Amino acid sequence: MEELLQQLTNGLAVGGIYALVALGYTMVYGVLRLINFAHGELFTLGAYLGFTFLTSFAFAGRVGPIAGLGLLALLVMGLVAVTGALLERAAYRPLRDAPRLSAVVSALGASIFLQNALMLVYGARFQVYPDEALPNRAVRLFGAQVPVMRALVVAASAALMAALWLFVHRTRFGTAIRAAAIDRDAARLAGIDVDRVVLAVFLIGPALGGAAGLMVGLTYGQVGFTMGWGYGMKAFTAAILGGIGNVPGAMLGGLLLGVVEALGSAYLSTAWKDAFAFIVLIAVLLVRPTGLLGERIAEKA
Amino acid sequence: MRRLPILLLAILLLAALLAAPARAAEPIRVGLLAPLTGSWASEGEEMRRVTELVAAGLNARGGLLGRRVEVVVQDDGGDPRTASLAAQRLASAHVAAVVGTYGSSVTEATQGILDEAGIVQVANGSTAVRLTAKGLRLFFRTCPRDDEQGRVAVAVLAGTSAKRVAILHDSTSFAKGLADVAKAGLAGAGLTLAAFEALTPGDRDTTAVLTKLKAAKPDVVFFTGYYPEAGLLLRQKREMGWGVPFLGGDATNNPDLVKVAGKAAAEGFLCLSPPLPQDLDGPEAKAFLSEYRARYGAPPLSIWGVLAGDGLRVLARAIEAAKSTDGPKVAEALRSSVKEFPGLTGKISFDGKGDRVGEVHRVYRVDASGAFVLRK
Numbered sequence: 001m002e003e004l005l006q007q008l009t010n011g012l013a014v015g016g017i018y019a020l021v022a023l024g025y026t027m028v029y030g031v032l033r034l035i036n037f038a039h040g041e042l043f044t045l046g047a048y049l050g051f052t053f054l055t056s057f058a059f060a061g062r063v064g065p066i067a068g069l070g071l072l073a074l075l076v077m078g079l080v081a082v083t084g085a086l087l088e089r090a091a092y093r094p095l096r097d098a099p100r101l102s103a104v105v106s107a108l109g110a111s112i113f114l115q116n117a118l119m120l121v122y123g124a125r126f127q128v129y130p131d132e133a134l135p136n137r138a139v140r141l142f143g144a145q146v147p148v149m150r151a152l153v154v155a156a157s158a159a160l161m162a163a164l165w166l167f168v169h170r171t172r173f174g175t176a177i178r179a180a181a182i183d184r185d186a187a188r189l190a191g192i193d194v195d196r197v198v199l200a201v202f203l204i205g206p207a208l209g210g211a212a213g214l215m216v217g218l219t220y221g222q223v224g225f226t227m228g229w230g231y232g233m234k235a236f237t238a239a240i241l242g243g244i245g246n247v248p249g250a251m252l253g254g255l256l257l258g259v260v261e262a263l264g265s266a267y268l269s270t271a272w273k274d275a276f277a278f279i280v281l282i283a284v285l286l287v288r289p290t291g292l293l294g295e296r297i298a299e300k301a
Numbered sequence: 302m303r304r305l306p307i308l309l310l311a312i313l314l315l316a317a318l319l320a321a322p323a324r325a326a327e328p329i330r331v332g333l334l335a336p337l338t339g340s341w342a343s344e345g346e347e348m349r350r351v352t353e354l355v356a357a358g359l360n361a362r363g364g365l366l367g368r369r370v371e372v373v374v375q376d377d378g379g380d381p382r383t384a385s386l387a388a389q390r391l392a393s394a395h396v397a398a399v400v401g402t403y404g405s406s407v408t409e410a411t412q413g414i415l416d417e418a419g420i421v422q423v424a425n426g427s428t429a430v431r432l433t434a435k436g437l438r439l440f441f442r443t444c445p446r447d448d449e450q451g452r453v454a455v456a457v458l459a460g461t462s463a464k465r466v467a468i469l470h471d472s473t474s475f476a477k478g479l480a481d482v483a484k485a486g487l488a489g490a491g492l493t494l495a496a497f498e499a500l501t502p503g504d505r506d507t508t509a510v511l512t513k514l515k516a517a518k519p520d521v522v523f524f525t526g527y528y529p530e531a532g533l534l535l536r537q538k539r540e541m542g543w544g545v546p547f548l549g550g551d552a553t554n555n556p557d558l559v560k561v562a563g564k565a566a567a568e569g570f571l572c573l574s575p576p577l578p579q580d581l582d583g584p585e586a587k588a589f590l591s592e593y594r595a596r597y598g599a600p601p602l603s604i605w606g607v608l609a610g611d612g613l614r615v616l617a618r619a620i621e622a623a624k625s626t627d628g629p630k631v632a633e634a635l636r637s638s639v640k641e642f643p644g645l646t647g648k649i650s651f652d653g654k655g656d657r658v659g660e661v662h663r664v665y666r667v668d669a670s671g672a673f674v675l676r677k
Contacts, residue, residue: 003512003513003515003516006508006512007509007512007513010506010508010509010512011509013506013508014506014508119338123342124337124338124339124342125342125343125346125557126340126342126529126557126561128557128560128561131563131564131565147540147541149540150540216505219505220505220506220533220536220537221532221533221536221561221563222505222529222532222533222561224340226339226340226503227505230503230504261509262508262509265509265510265513266509266512266513269498269499270498270499270500270501270509270510270513271472271498271499271500271501273500273501273504273509274501
């Protein structure tokens, strides 16, 4: 029982990260029908920016651990969001009306470009977050051992997801985003500035991805320029699992994927961990081809 | 004007005379396959530095067979696919021999390509047993084999008070091979196997496998994988509040492990390793260490880089003995002429399969300052 609880918390912590990254994929897909393959690299950028700030300005030492982490998160999210917007401007907007394949190729190119740029700036060796900057304690929660950093990560990803849900479902601009996702041309006819919606999507998605990268850095310490590929792959799977284009679906898909991996490795075999993730994906797609919550695409088609 | 043809002839002769030494001075090119990028980049960087230093030393003494030695570095990315391309590039560049590489699964991807091209390969870090069990006549290695290391691991574990041993690998050729050898030896040493698990390399979260291991209640965990994952394991083990001791295989002996884990989590970690550079004795090693420090400003940190240097040194000896850079002749010389060769890492001889004979692992322990200290 204790082991089950521990594995569930392990899975939720990993799943929270998948979910945050998945949101970036799913929001962009929802509005533009484009898989932003460079999203994994934006995630990596977040992890590296966090490393840069922590090592060059000694944040946590000056402003107290929690406030320092908050400030750090805001800075990282802001910078990654701006990068995301620039990426949209440079790599996707010129191809908005081109055949969809061109945009996909452009996305792959952007991914390779960003990955190599990160390697050239930070070097090919992995970097390690400064140890002393992080709270390094564990608390007992219902019999499971939960490190403070992990609890913070779960809480922060839950808070970010809740904020996003409120924004998309309870504000006028959120309604505009959803309208553009259902039908871009009709939304434009209704007076919605689609370019602003796309810009917003490319600010919010990368900001969340950057936050996830920062969280990975803070939790595991080790960041490398190829890390975006693995996490991006899993998050993309999570987005499809939940129903791509659907915001709550990405959250559900991410958490589910994390838990499936943890329980699969606990009760079956850890060597097969990645296989379980994709077996679940295939099983779900066989029964529900649009993903768990992905009804909207079915309506459209 | 009858002189003109003679003058022309003289010029031609002169040109031929000038060209001949130029051809003789064409360098002997030796390839180096090293993981310059990817998660083993710190190993690759040292392999490059050490090999270039050894080549510079050879050239300072007049080169080989009167020709300069030039190291052609190819990045294998620590990845079998990248490595096979890198090996093909070296083969089409017609290098005389190849040193490297580090990971066993990576080396495995290059063996066939180099063998077909008739190029001698001396691996420096690839310890998986089966690499030399294929009957490849041109393949050698300066590092000891996993089965030897597995025997040492079991002996070390049997020497502690531990009874229940958990073995964890990462599904790579090297780690799985070592794990299998250790597993087979446990029963004979009066130890029981508590768990046998694998993790996914490159995966940052190891809590799932750690939680599973913890439930099996081992007295000690033997991790056979590489240092990036070992660091993550130690760090997350500490976060879980689990105090079980860890023993690592010889791919965990890299100082970056302590960087990833943090000093507090790394303290007490035991690892098996051929002697680290700072513990090398013998006149060759001492001279080499001071040259290295003079050129790069810091001592070498990883033994695998030094073993790559030994790879180039034995190749140089063999090329001189064979008086040729022809692959099969060099391979024959490595078997027959390299006997008790004074290497940087001790005496080097090869057996018929290309394995280095007579090498002893040591046990290292990470102390409170994060340094790997030889346990006497």
